[in-house]
Amino acid sequence: MNPATMPRIVFRADASLEIGTGHVARCLTLADALRARGAACEFVCRALPGDRIDAIRRRGFDVLVGDDPRAGESLRTDWLVVDHYGLDRDWEQSLRSAANRIMVIDDLADRPHDCDLLLDQNLGSTPADYDSLVPLGCELLCGPKFALLQPEFAELRVHSLEPRRARLAEFSSTRVLVSMGGVDKDNATGRVLDVLGAARLPGEVAVTVVMGSAAPWIEQVRAQAEALPFPVEIAVEVADMAARMAASDFAIGAAGSTSWERCCMGLPSALAVLADNQARLCQALVGAGAAFALGTPDEVAGTLPPVLDTIRAEPRRLADMSAAAAAICDGLGTRRVADRLMAAPVGCDAPGSGTWRRD
Numbered sequence: 001m002n003p004a005t006m007p008r009i010v011f012r013a014d015a016s017l018e019i020g021t022g023h024v025a026r027c028l029t030l031a032d033a034l035r036a037r038g039a040a041c042e043f044v045c046r047a048l049p050g051d052r053i054d055a056i057r058r059r060g061f062d063v064l065v066g067d068d069p070r071a072g073e074s075l076r077t078d079w080l081v082v083d084h085y086g087l088d089r090d091w092e093q094s095l096r097s098a099a100n101r102i103m104v105i106d107d108l109a110d111r112p113h114d115c116d117l118l119l120d121q122n123l124g125s126t127p128a129d130y131d132s133l134v135p136l137g138c139e140l141l142c143g144p145k146f147a148l149l150q151p152e153f154a155e156l157r158v159h160s161l162e163p164r165r166a167r168l169a170e171f172s173s174t175r176v177l178v179s180m181g182g183v184d185k186d187n188a189t190g191r192v193l194d195v196l197g198a199a200r201l202p203g204e205v206a207v208t209v210v211m212g213s214a215a216p217w218i219e220q221v222r223a224q225a226e227a228l229p230f231p232v233e234i235a236v237e238v239a240d241m242a243a244r245m246a247a248s249d250f251a252i253g254a255a256g257s258t259s260w261e262r263c264c265m266g267l268p269s270a271l272a273v274l275a276d277n278q279a280r281l282c283q284a285l286v287g288a289g290a291a292f293a294l295g296t297p298d299e300v301a302g303t304l305p306p307v308l309d310t311i312r313a314e315p316r317r318l319a320d321m322s323a324a325a326a327a328i329c330d331g332l333g334t335r336r337v338a339d340r341l342m343a344a345p346v347g348c349d350a351p352g353s354g355t356w357r358r359d
Helices: 022-036 053-058 089-094 151-170 188-198 218-226 241-246 258-264 276-287 297-313 316-326 333-342
Strands: 008-013 040-045 062-065 077-083 099-105 117-120 139-142 173-179 204-211 232-236 250-254 269-272 291-295
Touching (some): 008 022, 022 077, 040 053, 053 062, 077 089, 117 333, 139 333, 151 241, 151 333, 173 188, 188 218, 204 218, 204 241, 218 232, 250 258, 258 269, 258 316, 269 297, 276 291, 297 316
Parallel strands (some): 008 077, 040 062, 077 099, 117 139, 173 250, 204 232, 250 269, 269 291
């Protein structure tokens, strides 16, 4: 494609020790899909402790370091994609002269936006949540049908569901995946390992811990893992999370955007709430029968042991939870969102698209 005719899409998202890595991670997933469809994508990020600027550049995307896409260059973009809890209608309106269209990725429904397209991938989210928060004509993509997952999750989904069903019927081993996000500033991982070290789980136990390179407790977790009575793999900056989930029987993780990856793979989970915005998601997944709730990191020491006791006493629970999780998300959301950005004009609903327009 001629670079002069390639659609230009700018992403505004940050990562840090405080913010976490989820916003940037899901924007990178969407940017990969858009680039594969012929778009020219770039990012605007602030330089913060624990940011992902170098990781974005390693993926082949340009990054403008600053808060305003207009800073340092004359910007004209076909789409501005905003994934940031600290930005709202005022900031978006200030970019109207630079962006033909604006898309917002939100999970909170707690502030007004000036956008043409809004994505809320949370379970239970509805267009009514945004009735007074977006302008007339704004198109809304709601629910895990639009969750932004890497394509390998959909590709490996069948290879995760059927083998796990057979493994859980026998339950001769327990393969546990621990993933508390890319930062885990409160060391929920260490607290989970403390509990697992004292627990009695069915069969042979093996644990995989996935962490980000910026996680401040990573060396303490490594030392802790060496003292446990079962094998523990510490995996950093993994590129094969879908395969790791497919090989696991049970996950203990943060109730963030990785929850949709677990659902796609039918991986039953126990969820810790590491940020205020994760509480609603955790509650929805527990209500759907797809997860156990662990509460905050401070509560894990008291809440995780009863969960493990339940798994040992009622192994069938995991099989039921796996089926419930798999019914929530099919892993094709990124394809749906990327196709929407690249094809149909905003405000023109395609038949059967599952989208809504506020009018």
